[in-house]
Amino acid sequence: MSESPRSVVVSVPTDELAADIGAVPDGVELVVWDLRSPAPRDAFDMVVPPYMSGKRLLSALGGVKVGLLQSQSIGYEGMGAYLPEGTRLANASSVHETATAEIAVGLAIAAQRDLADYVRNQESSRWAPQFSRSVADRTVLVLGYGGVGKAVASRLLPFETTIVPVASRARDEDGVHIHGIDELDELLPSTDILMITLPGGEPTKGLIGARELALLPDGALVVNVGRGTVLDTDALVAELQSERLRAALDVVDPEPLPEDHPLWRAPGALVVPHVGGAADAMRPRIAKLVRTQIERLAAGEESINIVEG
Template sequence: MVDSLIVSVPDSRLANAVGDLPDAVELVEWDFEGAPPRSRIDLVVPPYMGGSSRIGRVAEVSSRLVQSQSIGYDGVDELLPEGITFANASTVHETATAELALTLTLAAQRGLPEFVRNAESGTWKSRMTPGLADKNVMILGYGGVGRAIEDRLLPFETTVVRVASRPRTDDRGAVHGVDELSELLPEVDILIIVTPLTSKTTGLVNDDVLSALPDGALVVNVGRGPVADTDALVRHATEGRIRLALDVTDPEPLPEDHPLWSLPNVLISPHVGGASGAMLPRMVALIRRQIDHLLADEEPENIVLRT
């Protein structure tokens, strides 16, 4: 057992939500802007937005664990000081991200962007739309978020093709390896990208991948913008060969004069995959579990990096 624990959170909103803690735990606020409030902070929770880019500041304190508020941690390994244990926010964002992936997919498949534009001019214009039932949907990047997306797709009577970095078999059958993409893509109606950003996945969805998709296919990206080649996306969407529903782009934020904004077959949301009312209570639950682990001198959850 540990006699005392100091925990930092970035703002009063999260501090108030965490609520009462054991007497052995001191909760302080540190937003990575000013000096750290203590020289020792056992559990550091960085800001949700922009926290990763300033993660080097944990070198200013003695720490046992840095608990991110994001699932993704691309680039953190290059900025994290030596001797730090870093955990991601698995269990916090999977459901919300899956909700948005399904929302974007349904909206694009049922023509909602066009209907919204028509409503602005008072135009009543119906048409047949592709829909979701009976479609072949590929989930590219089958982890926790990918499985949550699959859970929501199956009741819509879809066929789900799952692709990960390496092939494997689980309780739902085969998970294909990424090296099988070229064989699988010609039969895919909807490609949902949820893979994390690494050196191997940067630019993974390139011109060759997009060209292998059938005409009229929908590409949904709720992973990371640089996983897809933006120039290739613009070219294929401009030609009208594919449709896009993007929660993430490269660059971010997308400049107001970027050609993706003006294409009628492109739907864009501003990187809000995890931004739902479920985030705060789930983040609080994770922080409190990590506190319990540290007090009991146990291994924390979700460790993804040790430097």
């Protein structure tokens, strides 16, 4: 006789995600719980918290036995402090790379082609053409060559750019030479666009500071779609106020950016509120990831994307 399927209880935060996941294996109970009300069960094999809800909502897991917490974000810094004892944490690698790469390329194009100026001109019904920089023929240093970095690089190549990937260590991968972080000082002076895709955390905190920014050539563009803490905000503001560098930022430090922060009004700055992954491209991808985790749990197999526990 074949073994009966394991009994698995999984919570997801919305009816929409439950519908996107579709049919689940026999023995799996799918519960909708957004963590804003008391837990409907004492124990879950997997909990998927709401997207972009902040870490404090995870306090709802207190007193609940949770086998796996499946985040809907790639970044997971600081989440470990909210995990119930014995809970493992999985991130959403494979979910946001596509949407984040879109906004990275969009920010680069918007900054190079001065689109923010035209938006402001439209508000005052002002027709004012101007000659701008292009993305083509630029050297783009992609700092961080994981899933997001590779997705950004693959989308920028058709724009006739030169891509210089940089990661923690030098290596050759799929015919591409990846530079090590120890080469950064040598590479920055010839960089037209610095594209930051690194995750947060202590290893990358302040990696790009005043010294590194000073190595960039005049007029260079800094794009950050990784984490705001990678880039020294005060040092960047100083460069922007001198009008030597420009910046297009999906992530900043601190977040949210205070209303009176000088970065809002710095010359050459384009700021969007950490929405790189917040696009409908994530819907089928998060559903696919959660469905994969459910199937693995039901089959007694190891979960994927484990980052803690």
